Amino acid sequence: MVNTNKAEVTVTGTPRFDFEMAPNSFVLQILVVDSAGDAVLDTLTVFLKDVDEAPVFLDEDSVIYTLEKTPPGLIYQPSVFDPENKPLTFTLTPSNPEFNADRDKGSLFTTKAFDYETDPRSKITAFTIPEELNPGHIITNITAAVPDNIFYIGYILYTISTNSYLAIHTHSGVVTIANRMDRDSNPLRDDPTITVTVAATYSPPGPPLSHSIELTITVTDINDNPPICSPDTQTRDVTETEALGALITTVTCEDNDVDPMFREHNFTRLSCLGCNQLFTLSPTGSITLNGSLDFEDPNNLYTGNQYSLLVEAADMNDTSLTGNAFIDVTVTPVNEYHPVFVPPSYFYKISELLGRGAVIGEVNATDRDLPAIGVSYSFISGGGTSGLSNIFHLDPKHGTITLLTRPDYEATQTYQLVIRAVDGDPIRPLSATTTVIVNITEANDEPPVCGPNNTHLTVPMDLRTGSNVQSFILTCTDKDSPPSSFIYTISGASNLNSHFVFSPLSGTNVTRLILKEPFDFSGGLDRVWRYRLTVLISDANLMAGEPQPRDEPQTGTVVIDIQVVDPDLTTTAITTTTPRITYIAVRENTFDVDDWYVTFICVLAALLLLGILGYLLYLCGRYLSTLDCSCCEPQPLEDKEIL
Structure with a gap:
């Protein structure tokens, strides 16, 4: 795959294509599947094109022996193979009048008796041969002749x-290559000349005869080394914001051939799976x-933002030699990219009745950068008069506000929070x-606060019904309720025989205590002279235009102590300015054994006095102990009478 919608079919090179030995066509089935799972199958047919290849001598290194005095005739029939089986034409190079070659069959003939x-x-005696010839390759054939005046039979040794x-054949004098000759390695790299001495020795029954010559073989360089790249593996880290044209790396290759002409190479190929032409290779090896390379580009996501590049360098004189x-x-x-809040701002409305742990909402920020590394949240400012940390909590990972x-x-x-x-x-x-x-929405969470509380009132037993008890007025306030929301009731257990009532009973924040x-006492209906009224003030009265109460009603409490007295037992009468209402002040011992503080105060005072x-007494004793009383000692009196 080159990218998400382009693919390439390439040649792997293994095994090598051979028109004559391998199939000449290949049928490839290509399956394409999209992200939705839909697929289509297509067929690609690849045909090989025949390339004319040179014929090959199967017996290239042939040595031919012939006896002297042999009549002219056939001495050698070559074995030649042509991959395409095309007609062949043979020539003899260099031409020699003593030999002749058949043009169609390549047969070699002699034209005379030797x-x-x-x-x-x-x-x-001087030869030039290329390097890397196979061992056994014939360099020359050394022959020695015996003088005509030698009449006895012997043999020549080389x-x-x-x-x-x-190496040399002992009897035939054929000089051959014994070991590999590498012109590109020492010692031949520094000195390509090989000098040897060949000796021929005739060994008849009489004194031996010998002769020697010196052979010089110069080994020439051939273009047999491919370019070698060093290092052959590189790793590069490139930022996704790298500019176009930036140098990624430079590939350096060298050819070990001696001849400068054979060392020349250039960079011919840059392949990369999924690169989509992201990289360019210059002839000098610069990538x-x-x-x-944008990480967020969908075309780059396919490759995982990692690329494996293959660079090929080819010998300029033999392109089959590559590195x-x-x-x-x-x-x-x-x-x-900065994180982005979606939406850019948030608005929430909550009731003031919500308690600790209640979820208000959630903020969410996204980051376009890939790979995703997450976003964390924190407060910058906000909160109320009691401080940010005492009102809200922000989950740093999920952005949840509670x-x-x-x-x-x-x-x-x-509250305005900045996150x-x-x-x-x-x-x-x-x-x-x-x-x-x-935004905090108002709720009925505050009870009414009324006063005065714990008030002591005195009521004459003959007080006329409908009268305001000792001008007592109850005034109430509520932070979250209007004055019209109050309802006044007196606990039935404390209001025995229902003597007392508030007027009005609701719809106002000011009401009076009335004798109902x-x-x-004379008839026996009442026996209690002291009342401790428990007044319940509720803010549950329906507001104007509201069919139902807003929230759960809240209730406040006021306690009123009332003492009923007989006016005939009073010692002081106080007449108020209110018509037909008389207030009696009664002096009475109000000690109660349950009043523990009286005993406590009395005991504390006694201890203080003691x-x-x-x-x-202590100070008086100290003072008396310091007085000099010697002058005050009594003197015995003379007896006036005999005792």
């Missing part, structure tokens, strides 16, 4: 001086960026902020 003693022999590359280098390019992400405590509408109606989102880049983090408005039923008295 004389071993009189025919000329080659006197060439020897060669000690060396690492050449530059030719596209965008390879692999470059692994890893794209490193760059923190490019209550730490119950909000109070009467203290703060609106920061920071991405997870440890080196260069980027952030964004958003505003969260939290007269007292009847302490003071003891201290005074």
Whole structure:
């Protein structure tokens, strides 16, 4: 795959195509499947094109022996193979009148009978051969002749001086290659000339005869080494924001051939699966960026932002000699984008009745940077008069806002929170902020507060019904309820025989305590002279225009102590300005054994007096102990009478 919608079919090179030996066509089935799972199958047919190849001599290194005096005739029939089986034409190079070659079959003929003693022999002692010839390859054939005046029968033996590359046949004098000759390695790299001495020795029954010659073989370089790239594997980290044309790396290759002409090479191929032309290779081996490495580009996501590049260098004189280098390019992400809140701001409305742990809402910020490294949230400012940390809690990972405590509408109606989102880049983090408005809606969470409380009132037993008891007026306030919402009731257990009632009973924040039923002590109906009224004030009265109460009603409490007295027993009468209403002030011992504080105060006072008295006695004793009483000692009186 080159990208998400383009694919390439390439040749692997293993095994090599051979038109004559392998199939000439290939049928490839290509299956394409999209992200939705839909598939289609197509067929690609590849045909091989025949390339004319040179014929091959199967017996290239042939040595032919023929006896002297042999009549002219056929001495050699070559074995030649042509891959295409095309007609062949043979020629003899260089031409020689003593030999002839058949043009169609390549048969080699002699044109005369040779004389071993009189025919000329080659006197060439210097040879130039290419390197890397196979061992056994014939360099030359050394022949020696016996003088005509030698009439006894003997034989000639050939020897060669000690060396690492050449050998000679003892009886035939054929000089062959014994070991590999590598012109590109020492010692031949520094000195390509091989000098040896060949000796021919005739061994008849009489004294031996010998002769020697010196052979010089010069080994020439051939173009047999491919370019070698070093290092052949590289790893490069490139940021996703790298500019077009930036140098990624440079590939360096060298050819070990000696001849400068054979060392020339250039870079011919850059392959990369899924690169989509992102990289460019120059003839000098420089790889530059030719596209965008943006991590967030969908075309780059397919490859995982990692690329394996294969660079091929080819010998300029023999393109079959190639060298390879692999470059692994890893794209490193760059923190490019700030987090973005969606939506850009938030508005929530909550009741002041919500308590600790209640979820208000959630903020959410996204980061376009890939790979995703997460976003964390924190408060910058906000909160009410009691401080941010005492009102709201923000989950740093999920952005959830919850209550730490119950909000109070009467203290703060609106909170403006500023929240920061920071991405997870440890080196260069980027952030964004958003505003969260939290409106607190009013709820009936405050009980009525009324006064006066714990009031002591005195009521004459003959007080007329409908009268305001000692001008007592109850006034109430409520932070979250209007004056019209109050309802006044007196606990039935404390209001025995229902003597007392408030007027009005509801719809106002000011009401009076009224005597509803007269007292009847003489008839035996009433026996209680002291009342402790428990007044319940509720804010549950329906507001004007509201069919239902707003919230759960709240209730306040006031306690009123009332003492009923007989006016005939009073010692002081106080007449108020209110017509027909008389208030009686009664003096009475109100000690009660249940009043523990009276005993406590009395005991405390007695102990204090005893302490003071003891201290005074102590001071008096100290003073008396310091007085000089010697002058005050009584003198005995003379007896006036005999005792």
